[in-house]
Amino acid sequence: xxxxxxxxxxxxxxxxxxxxxxxxxxxxxxxxxxxxxxxxxxxxxxxxxxxxxxxxxxxxxxxxxxxxxxxxxxxxxxxxxxxxxxxxxxxxxxxxxxxxxxxxxxxxxxxxxxxxxxxxxxxxxxxxxxxxxxxxxxxxxxxxxxxxxxxxxxxxxxxxxxxxxxxxxxxxxxxxxxxxxxxxxxxxxxxxxxxxxx
Amino acid sequence: xxxxxxxxxxxxxxxxxxxxxxxxxxxxxxxxxxxxxxxxxxxxxxxxxxxxxxxxxxxxxxxxxxxxxxxxxxxxxxxxxxxxxxxxxxxxxxxxxxxxxxxxxxxxxxxxxxxxxxxxxxxxxxxxxxxxxxxxxxxxxxxxxxxxxxxxxxxxxxxxxxxxxxxxxxxxxxxxxxxxxxxxxxxxxxxxxxxxxxxxxxxxxxxxxxxxxxxxxxxxxxxxxxxxxxxxxxxxxxxxxxxxxxxxxxxxxxxxxxxxxxxxxxxxxx
Numbered sequence: 001x002x003x004x005x006x007x008x009x010x011x012x013x014x015x016x017x018x019x020x021x022x023x024x025x026x027x028x029x030x031x032x033x034x035x036x037x038x039x040x041x042x043x044x045x046x047x048x049x050x051x052x053x054x055x056x057x058x059x060x061x062x063x064x065x066x067x068x069x070x071x072x073x074x075x076x077x078x079x080x081x082x083x084x085x086x087x088x089x090x091x092x093x094x095x096x097x098x099x100x101x102x103x104x105x106x107x108x109x110x111x112x113x114x115x116x117x118x119x120x121x122x123x124x125x126x127x128x129x130x131x132x133x134x135x136x137x138x139x140x141x142x143x144x145x146x147x148x149x150x151x152x153x154x155x156x157x158x159x160x161x162x163x164x165x166x167x168x169x170x171x172x173x174x175x176x177x178x179x180x181x182x183x184x185x186x187x188x189x190x191x192x193x194x195x196x197x198x
Numbered sequence: 199x200x201x202x203x204x205x206x207x208x209x210x211x212x213x214x215x216x217x218x219x220x221x222x223x224x225x226x227x228x229x230x231x232x233x234x235x236x237x238x239x240x241x242x243x244x245x246x247x248x249x250x251x252x253x254x255x256x257x258x259x260x261x262x263x264x265x266x267x268x269x270x271x272x273x274x275x276x277x278x279x280x281x282x283x284x285x286x287x288x289x290x291x292x293x294x295x296x297x298x299x300x301x302x303x304x305x306x307x308x309x310x311x312x313x314x315x316x317x318x319x320x321x322x323x324x325x326x327x328x329x330x331x332x333x334x335x336x337x338x339x340x341x342x343x344x345x346x347x348x349x350x351x352x353x354x355x356x357x358x359x360x361x362x363x364x365x366x367x368x369x370x371x372x373x374x375x376x377x378x379x380x381x382x383x384x385x386x387x388x389x390x391x392x393x394x395x396x397x398x399x400x401x402x403x404x405x406x407x408x409x410x411x412x413x414x415x416x417x418x419x420x421x422x423x424x425x426x427x428x429x430x431x432x433x434x435x436x437x438x439x440x441x442x443x444x445x446x447x448x449x450x451x452x453x454x455x456x457x458x459x460x461x462x463x464x465x466x467x468x
Contacts, residue, residue: 085343
């Protein structure tokens with residue numbers, strides 16, 4: 001698994017619940033590495049163990065933990081760079097949704113080794129969309145849940161009011177239902193092309 | 199108002215979407231219409247009515263900035279800079295408008311940021327609406343930012359690895375118990391001093407009855423004695439001297455002297 005993903009999980013746990021909590025989770029799962037490097041690769045089992053450990057420690061379902069991670073990635077000041085990169089996708093929330101089709105290609109431009117699942121937005125009406133995440137391999141589905149949390153936080157960021165639901169996974173794909181109630185419900189956070197994340 | 203027999207407003211509206219950073223010039227080189235992005239780059243946001251030369255300075259190719267001269271450069275790649283600070287560099291291409299019979303000639307000048315785009319976006323508070331939908335500018339800005347983030351992560355990794363390397367290096371030449379240098383550190387110092395032929399002094403110390411301390415009071419007490427000796431050795435010598443511990447009870451003190459070994463301050467230690 002790419003180090004960026006493990007690091008995201010680590011940052012979420014340390015940032016939200018503290019260093020002590022993270023140490024305990026790692027200890028409980030027998031993980032020797034507790035600080036992940038963004039530019040290294042790790043055994044996929046390590047990622048699975050981290051997620052299982054977090055779910056157990058927090059008393060939540062894995063999917064819920066993954067959603068929280070997705071939200072954290074966009075809303076935490078420590079990952080502001082990621083929020084900015086996502087905002088390059090479009091000027092409004094619907095534009096942004098469509099830009100996600102290109103997200104894996106965009107990510108590859110910046111970090112060639114990081115492979116994200118293919119995603120596809122389907123428009124069923126002006127306010128109703130579904131978002132399909134194609135997962136490869138036999139691993140447990142996870143990316144769709146992260147996307148639910150991430151989309152929810154990005155909707156806030158754009159000031160859009162949406163209802164999101166993970167509709168479950170079938171072999172090879174996860175489906176997320178998106179209802180856009182109001183495209184400009186609130187002011188949203190500002191995005192200045194020329195500013196830089198520090 | 200018409201340019202080259204065409205309605206300037208209608209033509210301008212089309213161009214505003216296709217190339218937001220353009221100006222429509224009349225036969226004398228005056229600006230008759232400017233795209234939304236170009237207006238942001240102009241003093242007071244109102245370039246209409248200015249002569250092109252009041253807004254832009256033609257840098258390459260060097261030519262007169264009169265309209266006839268510009269028309270002669272039609273289709274070629276032109277380099278401009280804004281007349282006013284921050285004198286952002288722009289590239290552009292000029293296309294004459296096909297003038298109908300008897301109508302005054304005119305031209306479209308389309309401009310874009312070259313490599314100056316990253317600064318320009320900040321200087322002029324541009325948004326994605328200031329670029330044509332087909333423009334790769336946003337992708338380029340995205341890439342610049344993504345690469346910077348990736349580079350920053352690599353830089354941090356490098357700093358951490360370098361810190362770990364220095365720590366490991368330090369540990370490999372340090373005696374863990376006393377904090378003095380070990381034999382591995384002493385050898386190159388001695389070798390260097392011998393090679394360069396400089397004056398130096400070497401003192402070898404051995405602790406008597408150390409085994410007795412260990413056997414009677416325990417190893418913790420023995421360790422405390424060694425640490426105390428190391429403390430004496432450090433306190434009684436200069437920072438640039440080399441102090442090393444080797445094999446438990448013996449210590450070395452190696453000292454560079456500038457005027458030959460006259461009075462050894464060994465009494466400070468023993």
